[in-house]
Amino acid sequence: MTAGMNRPIRTLSVFCLLLFVALMLNATYLQYFKSKSLNDDPRNRRVIQAAFSRQRGAILAGKTAVAHSVPSNDQFKFQRTYPKGPEYAPLTGYFSYYSQTGIEHSQNEVLSGDDSRLFVTRLVDLVNNSDPKGGNVELTVDPKVQDAAWNGFKQLGSGLQAAAVAIEPSTGRILAMASTPSFDPNVLADHDLTASTKAYDKLLKDDSQPLLNRAIQTTLPPGSTFKLVTSAAAMEDLGMTPDSKVNGNSSLKLPQTTHVLHNENNESCGGNKVTMTQALDRSCNVAFADIGLKLTDAQLRAQAEKFGFDQSQYLTDLPGQATSRFPKVLTPPLRALSAIGQYEVAATPLQMAMVSAGIANHGVVMKPYVVDRVTSADLDVLDQTKPSELSTAVSAKTAGMLTEMMTSVVDQGTGTPAKIPGVKVAGKTGTAQSTAERPPYAWFTGFAPADNPKVAVAVLVQSSNTDRSEIAGGALAGPIAKAMMEAVINP
């Protein structure tokens, strides 16, 4: 009867239509276009929750699983377990409800099954109506080498803070990476979230920093092991050879200061003039500080950088790598100290292993890596890491001369504890001073066999219960390095 008001009602209908269209567009934006970024938010518990309910792939070292998921009967379907616990914890990291570290973090996409390379597998799982499974990650780590490092730590007793790395020089494959004190990732992966949180808080408060992967996250003065870098620079830039004569005195007055540098125990290096080989054998500070003064600031730094110093993130498949440092600006006295690995020179054990590996590989430093292959749950290979060069640190000739000198160190110098019967071993010890109250750090780096290198290692003993007077790179770190090299050569 009345058609009045119909016009505004039609206008109102259009207005309501607009309201509902706006709602639908916004919901589509939120659930479709924005969903990726919201799912990637680390605070999004749902993603973790789902990850806990899915069969996550295994992490393998050789044929052994060092992390895998087993069915569980509590609020989540699967329990992450780490059969080797603390030994592999620096590599595997942990997979807790609240966070992930190590390989669990860096390879999360593959392990969780979300990686695009697993798309076909996911599709098949969907069709078969089976629960989707994550892919596996195979590490480059050789369990025998890893065991050698871990058992070596055990022999040094409790209270030890140490790290060890082994690399295959020709490829950059990391054969072992151990750090102590370590932690048990099983406790953090516990489905009892209160217990897991409590354990995590305890680890965080622990003064010995068990969550730290000292092999890649601790940088300390490399001490006498850095003399390898100084020697390399001397050969490359000053044309020196193992037989070149160097300063053999027991002390050296540093220019521009009143400071006098002494050899260890204030002994002479065996004469006023000694060969560079002899100087390295005895690890004479005066000789290499003197070489450091002859080199320019830039030459020494450039050589260090070619081995990997000041390069961040060459280890791309493990998170949290610390950058090894060579100081930026140096006055001559500080340059002399830097040349013997003191002052502000700081290196990770991995970095020192790369110095040896570079020398072993005829001067070419390979990019280190720890993930060998990525496979689907059915073991189809999805990806295989190809070795790549990081840089050429020295010429093949220099590498040969350095090898010769390092072999002498193990044969008759400070490195004798690393001797392996019937095998030529090259090495260099280091005992870095820190503050007066602290015991020095003990280092060993080297490779074997010297004539056909299969493994390069670096061992750092940051602190131990050993008497201060007995701390020396060769004695503390040498046997661990030896055991690791033997595990490769005489399996």
Add this chain to the structure above:
Amino acid sequence: MSAQTWAREFVHRQRRGAELFLLILSLVVGIGGYAAVGIGVEQKVPADIVGYGGWLAVLIIGAHIVVRFVAPYADPVLLPLVAMLNGLGLAVIRRLDLAAGATQNDGFAKQQLIWMTLGVVLFAGTLIGLRDHRIMQRFTYTSGLAAVVLLLLPMLPGIGKDINGARIWIHVGPLSFQPGELAKVLLVIAFAGYLVLHRDALALAGRRVAGIDLPRGRDLGPILAMWLISLMILVRQSDLGSSLLFFGLFVIMLYVATERRGWIIVGGGLFLVGAVAAAKLISHVSARVDIWLHPFNHYQTTAGPHSDQLVESMFGMAWGGLLGRGFGNGSPYRISYANSDFIIGAIGEELGLATVLAVILCYGLIVERGLRTAIICRDDFGKLLSVGLASSFALQVFVVVGGVTRLIPLTGLTTPFLSYGGSSLVANWVIVALLLRISDQARRPLPDLSFSASDEATQVVKLP
């Protein structure tokens, strides 16, 4: 004979068979959803599926039978839409109950089913008792007064209670009720009744100021006073959602009644001024705006306003994606109050964007059927009443769904028929009964109407 030829153009069929068919589909959603919740969460069909399904079926088929007898020409789509949404809401509430560890005989779903029963009884009662919607026009002022009283009730000491910062509840013994929900219906009736009588005066008499025709004070006065009173109460009770809803309803109905666009400009302007002032002056409101603009800055914060509810809902909806995780495979319980204001978040997570769009579409259809009823309605009061009721759904859904999906700042309102909440559910069932009553009148063939309508039109005029 002439009536018949006239009717041939306009006649609406009863379409009760179509309604029954759609109702069976809605039962499939409701009962199927309940079964899917059991299978998804507990890996078994719920033990009480027959009892539950039977109850739901009796309610819905019962409602259908009532409509068939007392409102045979009523719109055939409204009831199935409402039944579907109510059934889906029950299933989702049940799913959240299970997450909270409730058993079959307690939990919110059970209570909601009881409220739904009450809602359907009132729905039937309204349809049976109210044979002609125009009778309500007699109660214009009574409704308005009742609405104001209802809105004031929660502020009375003793029965009123603060819940989550809003004082909108009354408690009498074990029962709690949100009188604002009922007040919403009464206010729409009062607005409609008043505007029908004064629309000509409002539209035509008055001065023109700055291009806008302003009505005379005595025409606008009473309704403005009623609106201001209700708004002041709401602001004092910090119930932002309802304030927004009432304001919107008032402007829309005024615009439709007077057919003057000026009201939209005046209303929109007033709204903007009010919104900006509230955001600046009222800390409660400015916190909401801040959360809306920067939800992630306020996520899991220990001090100040926190946006956990909104962010969890957004995480959930993103996690649900296009098709959802499926019942039992999401974590909708991470959203606090997921079963009331944030039920859309729970649906988005486990049933996906597809279901969210379907639900929004259902609301859109409810509004569309309501407005269609208004267009074909033959009397002004019915027109305005159905405009008001349909708009109340449109605004309420926009405010709550828009708030949950971060289209607009969040203000608390229930999602009609889906959310847990007895007052809202019962009030909305009554609204649907009123819409069906009006649409029955509107769609009924004319011959019937020409006689009774003239009769009743006379009655209307006689009323105070």
